[in-house]
Amino acid sequence: MTVGLSHYLILSAALFGLGALAAITRRNAVAVLMGVELMLNAANLNFLAFWRYLTPQGMEAQVFVIIGFTVAAAEAALGLAVVLNLYRDFGTLNVDEASGLKG
């Protein structure tokens, strides 16, 4: 059995689903951030799979992936800063407590 595009897509979909599940269900802010990282990496994996199998002559996918890394790094830095402040203000990392924008 050769590994084809579909396998990569299934893997990345599964990764994305797990990331989304973590981001939605976990109460710990750090865990939520980790879920988001998983989702970003699933998207990166998708980009590379499509590049490899569909447009191997182009460079766009790699550029996208590098941008994705950068965004993920920035997001992690920003996200951790938010988490730190969240902890300082609420004394907890439970995201349910941070509902100050409730209508």
Add this chain to the structure above:
Amino acid sequence: MTSAIGLIPILPVAAAAVAGALAITRKAEKAAPLFTLAATLAACALALMNMPGAGLAPHVAAPWVNLIPTDAALAAPAGPTHSLPPGLSVVVGVTLDPLSWIMVLVVCSVSALVQIYSIGYMAAEKGYARYYCYLALFTASMLGLVTADNLFQLYVGWELVGICSYLLIGFWWFKPSAANAAKKAFVVTRFGDVGFMLGVLLLVSVAQSFKFTDVFTAYQAVADGSLAVHGLFSAQTFLWLAPLLLLCGAIGKSAQFPLHVWLPDAMEGPTPVSALIHAATMVAAGVYMVARLILLFTVQAGGGAGAALDVVMILGAVTALIAATIALVQVDIKKVMAYSTISQLGYMMVGLGVGGATGQVAGMFHLVTHACFKALLFLTAGSVIHALHHAKDPNDMRGMGGLMRRMPHTAITCGIGVLALAGFPLLSGFWSKDAILAVALQRAGLFGHASGAGPHAQVALACGVAGLLAAFVTAVYSARMWLMTFWGEPRTDEAAHAHESPAVMTLPLWALAIPSVVAGFLLAHGERFATFVLGGEAGPSHENLALSITASAIALAGLGLGALLYARCPAVDPVTRLPRPVYALFANLWYVDAFWSAGVARGSLAFGRAVAWFDRNVIDAAMHGVAWLVQQAALGMRRSVSGQAQTYAVVLVAGTVAVVVLMTLYEQAAGSPGPAAAAAAWMVRR
């Protein structure tokens, strides 16, 4: 000197400005009458120096004052013909034809006498210079009105005298009754002025000019059929509508039934003001206007009768009779005179209603004599009120009596005025009232001049008879007023201790008493007045011995009845012994005031309340309803904003999934590749 007549209305304006400056700075207020009196006398002198002769009327025009620009950019749009034409210019002009000249003399002389009289009457009042400022402004406005040679100036003067009347009625503005009376006078005359303005616009739209002569020519041309009327109205409608609209203005200004209700209230102003404005001059403006434009009322009549003339005459007769009966039961001396003025203005209208030069001469003749004796009567009333100003109600005749011995000058001059008013033989009122009754009854075919035929003659007959009846009532209430005031014994302490007014007040009384006696005879003798007004072509004399004897008999009978009833100063006023319903009718002012307040004032209030209710409960409610809906929707949607970022993420994911699922289902149902399948197919093809 002819060009100097342009100064006639301007001089009093300058004096008003000076008096106004004195009033504002509160310096040398007592000097104000010097300026206003000098200006009034100068205007009078200018008029005397430019007396119009036969076929010659001094006239100046200022053609450079174009009130409506000729600029093509401002040209009126084409289309409806009832619009002012482009390039219509108002040439401001001052004319002194016989009609204007007479009015200028009446206005200037009465104004000057009233100003002299007021030096004494207003001496103790605050706002002395303000009073003279208003008086001079009124004089200027009235002179502007009567010297106008076009409808525009006439209208401007018309409104200005209205304003001055408002200011002077409300001179004692701190008294609520005076403030209300001023407002009432302004609003009630406005009812008529709206009609007047529409009439002016209608005439100008057809004549394409403001000048009286052009308007007459155009009106005559429409009547002949040589000028077509386009637009809203047919020629026939225009011919009767235009004079009737103008008449509306006269009804308001000259206090004719049913708009006379403002004049008795206007007595809240200082008494000299009542003499000048509400007896001699301003209220005569309506009569003057109809006389000035009498051609418009008469042309349509042609050989037969014109509806406009009938209306003028009927209104005049109704006013004369109703107001006389009301005057009969009043106890306030100024109210008696106010209703008497209304009644006499009605007489003038009856005279004008005969139409043509005949009616014009009769109406104007009575205007002139009435200005003399009614100004005199008001000034004597002012003298009495001045003497009794400590009394609780100085105007109440029931608190007077016996003033003859204490105020001989006032009593005698008032007696002269009363006799002139009642039409005592050979006094001025006798001649002018006689002239009016003569032209009316002769129009009806009585007393010679068998010209009576057609419906207009029947109207003239009815109105002439009503005039005779009103003359009787006039004589009775004149006698009643004089006897209640001056005869018998004083009924109050104030009356017992009254003193004659100073010479500055009694001299004007005598100055007016003399013309009240002789003016009628001098002017009527040899048709002098008619000859002058008509420019040297007086028609046949209307004097008729039989009618004069009849009218004299009626006047003497009325005076005699009044003397019989009041000479012994009965404790109970005999008029209250009239049959109950009759007395109630008179005392309740024929329910005209009640009609206005119940029917019109309450009606407009009720209408206003209905509109307010609609506004609150329908229009506002609709707005509030919309706002309520938006608010409720917002409150509902607010629940979805939980503040939980994870909840939003769930909705986001669920929504994305739902969209993908729906797209797939759609593709399967349609059997054709949708966007998702097309993307997949593209990827597979690669």
